[in-house]
Amino acid sequence: MLYTVSDDGIFTVNCELYILEKRNAAMQFIIDTGASITCCRAKELGVNLEEEDFIVNKASVRYLNGVLKEGNKEYSRDRYSIKFYEVKMNKLKIGTSIVLENVSVWITFDKRFYTCLMGQDILDKLYYMHWSNTKKLLIADNANDLREYVDCMED
Amino acid sequence: MLHVLNQTDIKSFNTVKREFPYSRILMQIASLDDGEGQLLAVSDSEDSDDDLCKKLHEYLEKDILCIIIGSYVQGGERNAIYSVR
Numbered sequence: 529m530l531y532t533v534s535d536d537g538i539f540t541v542n543c544e545l546y547i548l549e550k551r552n553a554a555m556q557f558i559i560d561t562g563a564s565i566t567c568c569r570a571k572e573l574g575v576n577l578e579e580e581d582f583i584v585n586k587a588s589v590r591y592l593n594g595v596l597k598e599g600n601k602e603y604s605r606d607r608y609s610i611k612f613y614e615v616k617m618n619k620l621k622i623g624t625s626i627v628l629e630n631v632s633v634w635i636t637f638d639k640r641f642y643t644c645l646m647g648q649d650i651l652d653k654l655y656y657m658h659w660s661n662t663k664k665l666l667i668a669d670n671a672n673d674l675r676e677y678v679d680c681m682e683d
Numbered sequence: 684m685l686h687v688l689n690q691t692d693i694k695s696f697n698t699v700k701r702e703f704p705y706s707r708i709l710m711q712i713a714s715l716d717d718g719e720g721q722l723l724a725v726s727d728s729e730d731s732d733d734d735l736c737k738k739l740h741e742y743l744e745k746d747i748l749c750i751i752i753g754s755y756v757q758g759g760e761r762n763a764i765y766s767v768r
Contacts, residue, residue, distance in 0.1 A: 542715040556750045571736035623716045
């Protein structure tokens with residue numbers, strides 16, 4: 529179990545990503561319950577990643593609609609779609625205490641997108657408890673850890 | 684532009700993000716559970732974000748744990764805000 533503290537309403541977690549046995553990257557993800565997938569910029573996962581390799585290898589692709597404002601014009605979902613490629617992780621370590629295996633992180637080579645979001649595909653596998661008075665978000669990979677924590681608080 | 688700072692004092696992520704708004708910031712940390720660390724470098728434009736990523740991987744290759752923080756729009760209207768829904 530780990531906890532993260534809100535920064536102006538934004539919760540983040542530090543993660544290590546392993547595509548094979550080797551640690552490929554470390555990055556801070558924003559916990560975004562509104563995001564459907566976990567995603568980041570390609571260069572943050574690996575500086576040698578090239579989009580052509582993903583095209584040749586027919587990697588799974590998703591087009592997602594970021595929010596992009598152009599002057600006073602209306603939003604255009606098609607024009608502003610961002611293309612993401614799936615990268616399957618052997619292991620994703622969240623903090624020092626949570627390890628998830630066989631999860632995917634979606635990467636983009638589109639430079640308009642440059643942050644790291646932890647979306648529902650991974651958040652679905654975790655349990656949370658929010659303490660509003662401390663701005664803490666407790667995260668665990670099993671419910672028992674959270675129950676034990678609450679029991680300790682009540683005692 | 685990429686600014687390599689290599690500061691040695693420990694600062695919280697929130698402090699550094701306030702010091703360098705609209706920037707991506709490379710921080711050395713001791714543990715994945717940390718919310719503080721040493722400021723290594725700052726990218727204040729999208730043009731230098733890739734260089735910041737190179738720095739990140741250089742440090743990771745040397746087994747120095749670091750992460751990039753900061754998540755603000757830095758290209759103005761040309762950038763997508765972190766909102767993939």
